[in-house]
Amino acid sequence: xxxxxxxxxxxxxxxxxxxxxxxxxxxxxxxxxxxxxxxxxxxxxxxxxxxxxxxxxxxxxxxxxxxxxxxxxxxxxxxxxxxxxxxxxxxxxxxxxxxxxxxxxxxxxxxxxxxxxxxxxxxxxxxxxxxxxxxxxxxxxxxxxxxxxxxxxxxxxxxxxxxxxxxxxxxxxxxxxxxxxxxxxxxxxxxxxxxxxxxxxxxxxxxxxxxxxxxxxxxxxxxxxxxxxxxxxxxxxxxxxxxxxxxxxxxxxxxxxxxxxxxxxxxxxxxxxxxxxxxxxxxxxxxxxxxxxxxxxxxxxxxxxxxxxxxxxxxxxxxxxxxxxxxxxxxxxxxxxxxxxxxxxxxxxxxxxxxxxxxxxxxxxxxxxxxxxxxxxxxxxxxxxxxxxxxxxxxxxxxxxxxxxxxxxxxxxxxxxxxxxxxxxxxxxxxxxxxxxxxxxxxxxxxxxxxxxxxxxxxxxxxxxxxxxxxxxxxxxxxxx
Amino acid sequence: xxxxxxxxxxxxxxxxxxxxxxxxxxxxxxxxxxxxxxxxxxxxxxxxxxxxxxxxxxxxxxxxxxxxxxxxxxxxxxxxxxxxxxxxxxxxxxxxxxxxxxxxxxxxxxxxxxxxxxxxxxxxxxxxxxxxxxxxxxxxxxxxxxxxxxxxxxxxxxxxxxxxxxxxxxxxxxxxxxxxxxxxxxxxxxxxxxxxxxxxxxxxxxxxxxxxxxxxxxxxxxxxxxxxxxxxxxxxxxxxxxxxxxxxxxxxxxxxxxxxxxxxxxxxxxxxxxxxxxxxxxxxxxxxxxxxxxxxxxxxxxxxxxxxxxxxxxxxxxxxxxxxxxxxxxxxxxxxxxxxxxxxxxxxxxxxxxxxxxxxxxxxxxxxxxxxxxxxxxxxxxxxxxxxxxxxxxxxxxxxxxxxxxxxxxxxxxxxxxxxxxxxxxxxxxxxxxxxxxxxxxxxxxxxxxxxxxxxxx
Numbered sequence: 001x002x003x004x005x006x007x008x009x010x011x012x013x014x015x016x017x018x019x020x021x022x023x024x025x026x027x028x029x030x031x032x033x034x035x036x037x038x039x040x041x042x043x044x045x046x047x048x049x050x051x052x053x054x055x056x057x058x059x060x061x062x063x064x065x066x067x068x069x070x071x072x073x074x075x076x077x078x079x080x081x082x083x084x085x086x087x088x089x090x091x092x093x094x095x096x097x098x099x100x101x102x103x104x105x106x107x108x109x110x111x112x113x114x115x116x117x118x119x120x121x122x123x124x125x126x127x128x129x130x131x132x133x134x135x136x137x138x139x140x141x142x143x144x145x146x147x148x149x150x151x152x153x154x155x156x157x158x159x160x161x162x163x164x165x166x167x168x169x170x171x172x173x174x175x176x177x178x179x180x181x182x183x184x185x186x187x188x189x190x191x192x193x194x195x196x197x198x199x200x201x202x203x204x205x206x207x208x209x210x211x212x213x214x215x216x217x218x219x220x221x222x223x224x225x226x227x228x229x230x231x232x233x234x235x236x237x238x239x240x241x242x243x244x245x246x247x248x249x250x251x252x253x254x255x256x257x258x259x260x261x262x263x264x265x266x267x268x269x270x271x272x273x274x275x276x277x278x279x280x281x282x283x284x285x286x287x288x289x290x291x292x293x294x295x296x297x298x299x300x301x302x303x304x305x306x307x308x309x310x311x312x313x314x315x316x317x318x319x320x321x322x323x324x325x326x327x328x329x330x331x332x333x334x335x336x337x338x339x340x341x342x343x344x345x346x347x348x349x350x351x352x353x354x355x356x357x358x359x360x361x362x363x364x365x366x367x368x369x370x371x372x373x374x375x376x377x378x379x380x381x382x383x384x385x386x387x388x389x390x391x392x393x394x395x396x397x398x399x400x401x402x403x404x405x406x407x408x409x410x411x412x413x414x415x416x417x418x419x420x421x422x423x424x425x426x427x428x429x430x431x432x433x434x435x436x437x438x439x440x441x442x443x444x445x446x447x448x449x450x451x452x453x454x455x456x457x458x459x460x461x462x463x464x465x466x467x468x469x470x471x472x473x474x475x476x477x478x479x480x481x
Numbered sequence: 482x483x484x485x486x487x488x489x490x491x492x493x494x495x496x497x498x499x500x501x502x503x504x505x506x507x508x509x510x511x512x513x514x515x516x517x518x519x520x521x522x523x524x525x526x527x528x529x530x531x532x533x534x535x536x537x538x539x540x541x542x543x544x545x546x547x548x549x550x551x552x553x554x555x556x557x558x559x560x561x562x563x564x565x566x567x568x569x570x571x572x573x574x575x576x577x578x579x580x581x582x583x584x585x586x587x588x589x590x591x592x593x594x595x596x597x598x599x600x601x602x603x604x605x606x607x608x609x610x611x612x613x614x615x616x617x618x619x620x621x622x623x624x625x626x627x628x629x630x631x632x633x634x635x636x637x638x639x640x641x642x643x644x645x646x647x648x649x650x651x652x653x654x655x656x657x658x659x660x661x662x663x664x665x666x667x668x669x670x671x672x673x674x675x676x677x678x679x680x681x682x683x684x685x686x687x688x689x690x691x692x693x694x695x696x697x698x699x700x701x702x703x704x705x706x707x708x709x710x711x712x713x714x715x716x717x718x719x720x721x722x723x724x725x726x727x728x729x730x731x732x733x734x735x736x737x738x739x740x741x742x743x744x745x746x747x748x749x750x751x752x753x754x755x756x757x758x759x760x761x762x763x764x765x766x767x768x769x770x771x772x773x774x775x776x777x778x779x780x781x782x783x784x785x786x787x788x789x790x791x792x793x794x795x796x797x798x799x800x801x802x803x804x805x806x807x808x809x810x811x812x813x814x815x816x817x818x819x820x821x822x823x824x825x826x827x828x829x830x831x832x833x834x835x836x837x838x839x840x841x842x843x844x845x846x847x848x849x850x851x852x853x854x855x856x857x858x859x860x861x862x863x864x865x866x867x868x869x870x871x872x873x874x875x876x877x878x879x880x881x882x883x884x885x886x887x888x889x890x891x892x893x894x895x896x897x898x899x900x901x902x903x904x905x906x907x908x909x910x911x912x913x914x915x916x917x918x919x920x921x922x923x924x925x926x927x928x929x930x931x932x933x934x935x936x937x938x939x
Binding site: 008014052055056057058059060061062063064065066074075076077078079080081082083084093096099100132133136154155157191193198199200239241242243272273274275276278280352354388389390391392393395396397398399400401402404419420421422424425426472473474475476477478 | 526529530531532533534535536538539540551552553554555556557558559560562563566567570571573574575577578579580581613636638673676679680681682683716718721722723751752753757830831832866867868869870871873874876878879880882896897898899900901902935936937938939
């Protein structure tokens with residue numbers, strides 16, 4: 001082991017947790033007659049550096065550590081956690097969680113065995129272990145490049161956030177697995193002022209990578225992107241309002257998939273029949289051009305995981321194949337309900353929260369169209385390049401997502417940049433209106449975080465250029481811009 | 482001493498010890514915040530328990546300065562080794578930061594002390610005493626009331642009940658030490674109904690309070706949740722048009738929240754707010770008066786002192802449409818050449834920034850119903866979706882759902898449309914403010930009407 005930060009529960013840590021201790025705790029958890037129990041040990045260290053007004057203004061680090069114990073009886077879950085890894089505190093948490101199954105039962109002996117796991121984020125040196133001066137230098141470079149790019153740039157904020165999350169999962173089925181999950185995220189935000197007209201621009205990226213990320217995308221590149229976006233927006237005009245063709249650029253637009261399709265295909269909503277995709281497996285739910293997968297195995301992507309937070313091994317799940325719904329994203333509980341195998345989508349924000357079906361890297365696969373042909377095919381519409389975020393109501397499938405950089409398409413050409421605008425649609429409806437798909441598939445550079453029930457997890461998205469006929473564009477200009 | 486007082490004094494002792502050790506290790510300024518909390522959270526679904534979660538936690542935040550260099554650290558590992566790492570890391574990071582001439586605690590003479598603090602009545606022993614059985618029963622009653630109120634409620638995302646207590650202490654090397662305790666109870670019911678075309682409609686309602694006795698009965702919460710769910714059945718899009726928009730108090734609160742973000746000191750000195758340079762000018766119609774008051778008894782956002790130890794005070798933010806002040810902490814005050822408005826908030830991880838406490842748009846005199854009756858054609862918004870707001874420019878565009886208003890009455894429900902208008906213009910176009918505010922949330926507004934906005938639909 002190298003580096004400064006290691007979980008106390010790691011094999012040679014100060015509070016090492018081995019199979020024996022796990023077996024004992026699981027036994028306590030199952031003592032009241034639970035059907036299933038799991039232990040989730042987590043040690044997470046995060047750091048952030050904020051460069052602002054040409055100085056490194058703040059540096060932060062946070063350590064969070066604890067054990068979450070879950071016991072299930074039928075559809076009911078008992079959950080408790082502790083932050084102290086003394087045997088007494090851990091047993092107390094296990095006993096509290098066990099109460100959900102108030103009965104008492106003979107517990108069959110539990111013998112957990114370590115699982116072999118893949119290596120999807122081979123990071124030689126984690127960012128958290130690199131000396132601070134190197135990270136400061138990266139931020140300085142971004143700051144300098146942004147200021148040099150244009151005299152109208154009046155503010156530059158550059159930030160670097162890093163972390164590592166070490167987990168140990170053991171469950172009453174006999175699985176035990178450990179994983180160490182690094183993360184790095186870099187961002188530049190600028191404000192440009194042209195005679196009182198102020199606009200912002202931003203660019204960022206990262207993933208489960210080390211600082212070698214910057215060999216491919218330099219801080220200067222991100223600075224340039226952010227400045228360009230702000231300058232373009234200085235000339236932005238009011239966006240049109242109403243239904244029109246929309247072309248979504250590759251990569252970031254995957255957020256549309258995430259909102260329009262992804263959440264509705266999380267198995268918990270379908271087990272409870274509260275999703276508008278409930279009971280639709282085998283049915284056509286999208287244009288035949290569309291194949292949508294959720295793939296935890298992309299090397300170094302922000303959404304990738306070696307094991308999920310229930311100790312299951314995630315794979316590539318085909319959700320929609322040529323327009324037909326193939327299946328949902330399962331955690332252990334819902335997989336049992338659907339009589340299928342858990343496919344590694346049980347994730348949680350931290351040891352303080354119970355797992356739920358969550359996305360990893362959600363992607364719409366490439367089509368065959370030339371991206372330029374796609375834009376050329378639109379008489380009048382909107383081209384969406386960068387997004388601020390999205391939201392969905394899974395019950396009815398309505399979703400919105402907000403553009404931070406978009407352009408008007410007139411006679412097959414990108415013309416004026418548009419002020420911030422929302423696109424709104426209905427999941428199945430929009431997916432059926434997918435008319436063209438580019439061959440230019442991209443995975444979005446890692447910046448996205450997904451929220452559900454108050455829990456945040458990092459995710460990835462990806463897609464090619466997409467043409468959707470007739471989406472509602474929420475601008476201010478009625479009848480033409 | 483009561484249980485709450487004992488807890489609080491333990492937190493202060495821990496904070497003091499961390500400050501002393503950080504100072505001994507070389508910090509010129511050390512500020513420790515200590516948090517402790519415990520909660521019970523239960524959820525029922527289809528009349529059966531679905532989740533019982535119970536836990537307590539503690540955490541330490543440390544902010545240090547070496548000269549004018551700032552760093553902060555946080556840990557939930559309170560073991561001696563964990564605390565040692567917290568202090569070492571803070572000092573190491575401070576050496577990496579660069580001097581910030583504006584950083585630093587408030588003048589010692591400005592700090593408040595125990596004798597100054599108002600009793601805000603935010604703690605109720607009855608909340609801490611609620612056991613799992615009672616919590617489950619409160620949730621079950623809420624869900625049952627939703628199912629019993631109409632056979633069209635066919636499903637449920639469940640009902641939940643949470644009780645929580647929290648304590649925090651702040652100890653600074655500048656001479657401040659204080660603590661704060663609070664309780665919170667809430668009930669939420671989320672029924673589901675089937676609509677045409679395989680769509681489901683999900684509505685919810687909730688009640689929350691500091692004191693157990695102030696919590697709305699679960700049955701009433703469940704019935705209101707059912708009413709809200711059913712009201713959405715048959716929702717349709719509308720044609721694209723300009724029309725008057727009434728924001729009900731939930732939607733209006735969300736608008737006020739956007740404004741709140743733009744009035745905070747941090748967004749002003751960062752030039753990231755459309756309200757930059759606007760103090761003394763008209764930022765809303767003259768019907769709009771906005772107050773930030775941390776001293777509301779039992780208020781969800783109440784605090785006797787701010788995150789830097791200054792005595793809390795009521796701030797008049799907007800009076801009859803004119804912006805009176807930004808909300809400032811010491812740092813943003815110094816950046817802008819102004820005094821702090823005692824609005825500092827300290828995050829558990831140590832960062833300090835200005836925040837709102839209980840921010841209210843003051844109610845008017847007309848009833849909500851009279852406001853609707855006074856609208857010949859318009860949109861009544863009950864829910865909004867998405868993040869379509871640019872604080873730098875004020876550009877606003879979000880997904881909206883609610884009802885069409887025809888001839889002064891709510892007609893059919895509406896969904897899948899967006900409403901857009903720059904926030905500056907939106908607030909200036911407020912032509913009526915209703916009298917129906919409630920104080921469940923720390924940002925609260927009554928229903929109001931905007932004379933005209935762009936709706937994008939079909």
